Amino acid sequence: MSAELHGFQPEEVMAYLDGEITGERALALADHLQQCAECSALADDFCSLSQQLIAWKIEPSPLVDSPAILGVEALTAEEAMGAFKFDKESIAASLPAQEPAPAVGRRSSLLSSFLDFIWRPRIQRPWMWALASGCVVMLIVSSLSFRMGRVAPSRDDTKLNAQAKRVGADVADATDNSVNGTRNTVTAEDLRAFNKELRANESKIDNLPINGGKHIDFTKTDSQMSREPARKIEEMDTSVHSELATKVTGLDTAVHSEPAADTVDTAVVPVQIIERTASLSMTVKEMDAARAAIEDIEKRHHGYFAQLNTEGQSEARTLTVSLRVPAGELDTTLGELRKLGHVDEEKQGGEEVSYQFVDLEARLQNARNTEKRLTGLLTKRAGKLKDVLDVERELASTRDEIERMEAQLRNMENQVSYAAIDLKLREEYKPALNLAPPATGTRLRNALVDGYKSAVESALGLVLFLFQEGPTILFWLLLLFFPARWTRRKLRALAAQKQSLAGAL
Amino acid sequence: MPQVESNQHFGDSAALAAMTDERLMLVFRLGNSEAFTELFRRYSNPVYGFFRRRLENPARGEELAQETFVAVLRGIERYEPRATFRTYLYGIAMKILMAERRKSARRESSAPAAVDLTADPCVEAAIWVQRAIEQLDADHRDILVLREFEQLTYDEIAALLRLPVNTVRSRLFRARAALKAFLLPLQQEMRNEP
Helix, strand or coil, X not given: CCXXXXXXXXXXXXXXXXXXXXXXXXXXXXHHHHHCHHXXXXXXXXXXXXXXXXXXXXXXXXXCCCCHHHHHHHHHHHHHCCXXXXXXXXXXXXXXXXXXXXXXXXXXXXXXXXXXXXXXXXXXXXXXXXXXXXXXXXXXHHHHHHHHHCCCCCHHHHHHHHHHHHHHHHHHHHHHHHHHCCCCCCCHHHHHHHHHHHHHHXXXXXXXXXXXXXXXXXXXXXXXXXXXXXXXXXXXXHHHHHHHHHHHHHHHHHHHCCCCCCCCCCCCCCCCCEEEEEEEEEXXXXXXXXXXXXXXXXXXXXXXXXXXXXXXXXXXXXXXXXXXXXXXXXXXXXXXXXXXXXXXXXXXXXXXXXXXXXXXXXXXXXXXXXXXXXXXXHXXXXXXXXXXXXXXXXXXXXXXXXXXXXXXXXXXXXXXXEEEEEEEEEECCCCCCCCCCCCHHHHHHHHHHHHHHHHHHHHHHXXXXXHHHHHHHHHHHHHHHHHHHHHHHHHHHHHHHHHHHHHHC | CHHHHHHHCCCCHHHHHCCCHHHHHHHXXXXXXXXXXHHHHHXXXXXXXXXXXXXXXXXXXXXXXXXXXXXXXXXXXXXXXXXXXXXHHHHHHHHHHHHHHHHHHHXXXXXXXXXXXXXXXXXXXXXXXXXXXXXXXXXXXXXXXXXXXXXXXXXXXXXXHCCCHXXXXXXXXXXXXXXXXXXXXXXXXXXXXX
């Protein structure tokens, strides 16, 4: 087909069939196709070819009816919210119920609303992000300053928070388990009721005059409790709050000596538990006699030596003793020890361990209660194997903790019931007078040995000197040799010249 | 106000279905995720077919199709309706396809095409068409497939492949002529059948 004869290129026919030619040119080509058999056959070929190509069909996309469409949109949400993992069910569960939207789309209106919310352009604007970041920073700073404004948390509070953290971790585990279906989840009403009760208890405890108005931080515990399953609520209440109450009572009694509020369990707490220590540094005339006296004192007061060291042989001997005596006999023992010689230095100290003692006892009691409850759970309830194993593991952990705390308690009781005395005795220096002269042979032999040693030492000293200073001397000799020789020759020449001049004159 | 418009009038899926692709993209950019659902519904099959006709592995084609839509999502902030959405979408698909081909070339040499005989009832005709298209030059094949199967216009193909429109037209003409020659035995065979 030539363009000169038909007025149209074959490509134009193809383009016309593809709808790429419009206007007058298209009308003219349409008329031409009706009249020209050759061009019409060409057009039929193109149509036939397209019909043949239809035979290559592809199965429908599996993406259309699959949940992948939600996955794609979830990715949008994830990207919009950074590293936030999008979980449709959890989000739907966490969001409050809304009225059904008029949209007739397949997806739920709740999910659409959520995606719309996180994808709003105003959140994408940089200044909004900057403003939000600033607010977060301000919140953190104000929170920190608020905490620093309070008294620094004591060791007890730190321990309490640590335990609250532990319980929180357990709670998180339990929450995960509940999601997996191994435990029953807690309803929102349960959580609200528990939080209400918790706040009531907090306000009661906060109102107590603890350590000069010092408050105990419940923030972390509260935030962790807000997502607690029912199983942990009871445990949290008994372990954390009971311990809190006991601790608060102990602190209150020890510091203020006032009765605690009736809302808190009152525990019998000793007024003061003090671990006493003393140290004595003395000079004695006779070390043997002093040592015998110390041993006598130790036996009479039913004490014991934790450590005993002696140094020196005959002159200026020293004796270091770490003595433990019953706390009630410390003053008497010290009085008797002072009589042994001249006291150079004396120190006494007492560390109050009432808080630690009470804290440890309370924790031990709570751990025992927990052990009883866990044992009861094992004997009474028949659950899944995983639950039983969890309880067994928890029971073993609790027993281990009980044993550790009992050992700590015994050690603390021992430290409190026995006072420690660190005693350091130094014997007076008495040089011995030896009037008998040594024998002549001995003196000769000693002189010979000393002479030999002196000769060896001097020879060795010379060798060492040469090794040590030789390189330096050699270096300077080489450096100064030629200038010195040149100078010497010049001087000789000058002298010879003067001599010849003098001779000539 | 675009925000108000997106919230009030674009919530109806019927209204979304009546919109053009480019307008749907703008609505989606304004925050309406239903617009993207509509776009996905329109183009999930064509994009899947785009990859399916060019790759041997159907599962990989599905993955790449999804990857294409993910790329659209990621680039939503940069989208400007300078060209048609189809050009934009197939441009992304083409880039993903090229990357996939580069990866495949590095991994292993191209194996002979495995034809899924269960994909279509007219298996024999489909095989003939597929093999005839495979015999075309790569430049001609891409243009032909974009026109015949993806139904892109000459302008869209030119924009996608960055070629002049006349070049697209002439190559398409040559591709069809060559394909006709490859398919002639099939036509004769089909005509000879009773």
